[in-house]
Amino acid sequence: MSEHSMDPASVAESELATRRGTFRAVAFRDPVDDQEHVALVFGEVLGFEEVLVRAHSECLTGDAFGALRCECGDQLGAALDAIVREGRGVLVYLRGHEGRGIGLVAKVRTLALQDRLGLDTVDSATELGLPVDVRDYGPAARVLLYLGVRSVRLMSNNPDKARALDEYGIKVMGRVPLLMPARAENLAYLTAKRDRLGHDLPHLDETLG
Ligand SMILES: Nc1nc2c(ncn2[C@@H]2O[C@H](COP(=O)(O)OP(=O)(O)OP(=O)(O)O)[C@@H](O)[C@H]2O)c(=O)[nH]1
Numbered sequence: 296m297s298e299h300s301m302d303p304a305s306v307a308e309s310e311l312a313t314r315r316g317t318f319r320a321v322a323f324r325d326p327v328d329d330q331e332h333v334a335l336v337f338g339e340v341l342g343f344e345e346v347l348v349r350a351h352s353e354c355l356t357g358d359a360f361g362a363l364r365c366e367c368g369d370q371l372g373a374a375l376d377a378i379v380r381e382g383r384g385v386l387v388y389l390r391g392h393e394g395r396g397i398g399l400v401a402k403v404r405t406l407a408l409q410d411r412l413g414l415d416t417v418d419s420a421t422e423l424g425l426p427v428d429v430r431d432y433g434p435a436a437r438v439l440l441y442l443g444v445r446s447v448r449l450m451s452n453n454p455d456k457a458r459a460l461d462e463y464g465i466k467v468m469g470r471v472p473l474l475m476p477a478r479a480e481n482l483a484y485l486t487a488k489r490d491r492l493g494h495d496l497p498h499l500d501e502t503l504g
Pocket residue numbers: 352353354355365367370392393394395396397402405406416420450451452453456473488494
């Protein structure tokens with residue numbers, strides 16, 4: 296076992312029947328960030344190439360409560376649907392990524408500032424002296440390698456995410472767009488992601504020109 300590979304003693308697995316189908320839930324404590332994460336595995340993935348994968352950053356407000364100001368909740372559902380349609384794939388749900396790594400309280404502070412001062416998702420963090428993105432994709436890479444997945448098609452609009460996984464030894468053979476329809480409530484968020492964070496969101500061009 297290399298210094299940063301997963302220790303089987305920190306992993307627990309069970310079947311998880313969901314309304315979409317039955318996944319294998321692989322919960323693990325990452326040896327580096329010491330956080331608990333989970334990989335939802337659908338179908339056989341061990342040794343397969345170009346497995347359909349989503350590395351999903353925790354967003355309690357969007358994922359659990361259906362908040363509309365970001366598209367996180369819609370992306371979570373769409374990624375799981377795509378994996379089930381494909382018949383195989385992995386969704387890694389990354390804890391500690393809340394607010395792009397600043398945490399829930401700080402994220403909610405940025406949301407309040409966006410509402411109060413009209414700042415976007417980037418400037419609201421900077422205004423508070425917080426980093427814009429401090430996510431580490433090491434835990435996603437480590438659990439994928441543990442599952443025997445070395446090459447993936449990554450469902451993401453974020454080129455940095457693909458590069459980060461690649462640097463951790465996961466071959467990203469392609470990026471699969473995960474484009475959610477823009478809504479009035481998330482238009483500002485999506486626009487800032489396109490214009491300031493370099494996300495590929497071509498469908499916005501039709502909406503925004
Ligand atoms: N700091 C901050 N974080 C936010 C805000 N809205 C959503 N988030 C967090 O952003 C993270 C998701 O990152 P995004 O930038 O939306 O998208 P991404 O994961 O980089 O890219 P995709 O793979 O295409 O989804 C989640 O952890 C959310 O909690 C916000 O206004 N401020």
